[in-house]
Amino acid sequence: MTASTAAEQALQALRQQLGAAVFTADEVPARNRNDYSGLAPTQPLAMVRPADVEGVAAALRICHAHGIAVVPQGGLTGLCGGARAQSDEIALSLERLVGIEEIDPASATMTVLAGTPLEVVQQAAAAAGFFCPLDLGARGSCAIGGNLSTNAGGNRVIRYGMARDMVLGIEAVLADGTVVSSLNKMIKNNAGFDLKHLFIGSEGTLGIITRTVLRLFPKPASTMVALCAAEDYGTVLKLLTAARNGLGPMLSAFEVMWPDYWDMATQKVRGVRNPFAADGRSYGAYVLVEALGTDPAQDGPHFEAWLARLLEDGTLPNAVVSQSLADEKAFWGVRDACAEFHQLxxxxxxxxxxxxxxxxxxxxxxxxxxxxxxxxxxxxxxxxxxxxxxxxxxxxxxxxxxxxxxxxxxxxxxxxxxxxxxxxxxxxxxxxxxxxxxxxxxxxxIALMRTLKAALDPKNILNPGKVI
Incomplete structure (x- = not known):
């Protein structure tokens, strides 16, 4: 059977099984022809947009039977070209697999479909009195399944860990359409291999994540943010040690900006101000420190006293502490100014x-x-x-x-x-x-990665040419 015949038969079977969820040729929406990598758009053979897990499994069974490659797509905010489908590949979009299926207060977990935007997950957690600490600049567009498939990090890794550290359970569909569901809610579960880690961070090359159980955390009751000036990188390392020791589990972010970044952000990006402009000098590094606490009456004074000691003993030459939500946004605005560098x-x-x-x-x-x-x-x-x-x-x-x-x-x-x-x-x-x-x-x-790939996807149809 020729490749073109196999493709035609696969498309016919997909249409019969999934109907209007299949888009071919020029029907494929422009947004599904690229991700955020900056690479040139592609023209996939087709795009499939299943409405449920069963649809994902059916699509993979058909493509596996005909040897047609499948490229999973989430929010398409990835920066490395991992979600781009070529002309002989089918894009499988999870954008219809959205929704919070359950929030379990007793286990402090959320069960959510993979296509759900991260910001929706955050808002649902907050409405239930919890906190989802995973946070990225693309929060409004990126999908939680994509966050897990790339093991996303973000701003609060120092306290809460990477995306994989927030996951208790995973449901994934293998290359042949087999659904592997382990929607575990228990932190302690050592019953054999922890299979979720095969899929987290493997970028859809071993299986397509369709559901997940996320750990939720107590909602912070207080937020403290400081911008610190440092004489040199040695001071930065001293500050990091002091923050770990003095703030303990409250420390949620430690963001460092070298002088070249600081100058570009504060001098060339519109709307970003330099809180150290009044002292008329430059420093060797700049550090944003964020702490999240649970006791507003004590957390703020503790944070300010910790910072005051570092100023008094000469560790830091200068620092400013947020006094309002507007200050917090302004301080983070310096760190997030990188989003505007494309204009410069x-x-x-x-x-x-x-x-x-x-x-x-x-x-x-x-x-x-x-x-x-x-x-x-x-x-x-x-x-x-x-x-x-x-x-x-x-x-x-x-x-x-x-x-x-x-x-x-x-x-x-x-x-x-x-x-x-x-x-x-x-x-x-x-x-x-x-x-x-x-x-x-x-x-x-790398050899072990390839062994795993060959075992789980012997026909090499899942996101081929990616990662390894």
């Missing part, structure tokens, strides 16, 4: 890497110098979730028709390998980082 550097190159915390500043200095020396006119800024080992880099070369991605990748990922870091801290591998996977994983690890 159109088509800029963005990187998400992980490094040992102690090496981050040395890496930033060497990386910035190497980019400037090897790519004349290339500027770079550094910032990130330093408390959990994650650095973001934005690079841009002026005066060129196209940004030198391959050359910049060589420099940035080459240094990552030298420092024993990872080429992806929280955004996955997809297609864009696949060639660099060996910089962060050993040959033995």
């Amino acid at each position: 550097w159109p088509g800029h190159l963005a990187y998400d890497i992980g490094l040992p915390v102690v090496n981050m500043d040395e890496y930033a200095v060497r990386c910035k110098a190497a980019l400037s020396a090897q790519l004349p006119g290339c500027e770079a800024v550094f910032y990130g979730h330093i408390g959990d080992g994650n650095v973001h880099i934005v690079a841009y070369q002026t005066g060129v028709a196209a940004q030198p991605k391959d050359a910049a990748d060589d420099i940035i990922y080459g240094l990552v390998r030298e420092y024993g870091g990872t080429v992806s801290a929280e955004h996955g591998i997809g297609t864009m980082k696949r060639r660099w996977l060996a910089h962060a994983r050993s040959a033995e690890q």
Whole structure:
């Protein structure tokens, strides 16, 4: 049977089984032809939009029988090309699998369908008196299933962990349409292999997540935010230790901005102000510290006393503490100003890497110098979730028709390998980082990944060409 015949037979079977949920050729909506990676749009063979888990299973059974590749799609906010379906592949969108199925106050869990936007999950948790700590800039668009398939991180990893740390149960559909459901609500469950971890972080290459049971947490009753100036990176490390020791479990974010990032954010992004402008000097680093507490009467004074000690003993040269919700938003606005950098550097190159915390500043200095020396006119800024080992880099070369991605990748990922870091801290591998996977994983690890892939998807129909 030829490939075209197999495709036609698969499409016919899909139409018979799923009817109007199947879109072919020009019927495929424009939004399903790309993700947020910046790569060129594609033209999938078809797009399937099942209404339930049974529809997902039926679609996979048909595609498996005919050897047609399937690319799962959630909110399409991924940055690594992991949700782009090619001309001989079928995009399987989970956008109709939405809804909060249950909130169990006794077990502090939520059972939710995979296509549900993260912000809906957050709002439902809040309405029930709980807190969903997973938070990303794309919260209004990204789907919880996609968050889990890429093991998303975000701003509060230092306290609550990555996405996988918030999951108790998973339902997933395998390549052949088999539904594996383990909607466990128990934190302690050591009955054999913990299979949910096969699917979390594997980017839809081992199975498609359709439901999940999430852990919920107590809703914070108080929020404290401070912006701290540091003389150098050594001071940043002292501050991190002091925050862990002095704030304990209240510490929820520790965001560091190097001076190049700070200057760009506060001087060039409209609406962002520099709270240290009055002292007329620059510092070696800037740190946003956030703490979440449960006792408003005590948490604020404790936080301010902790910060005051660091100012009094000379650890910090300057700091400002939020006094209102407007202050909190303004402080976070400096850290989130990176979302506007595309207006200043159109088509800029963005990187998400992980490094040992102690090496981050040395890496930033060497990386910035190497980019400037090897790519004349290339500027770079550094910032990130330093408390959990994650650095973001934005690079841009002026005066060129196209940004030198391959050359910049060589420099940035080459240094990552030298420092024993990872080429992806929280955004996955997809297609864009696949060639660099060996910089962060050993040959033995990659071989084991391929063994798992071959065992669960022997026909290689689930998101082929992604990750490994």
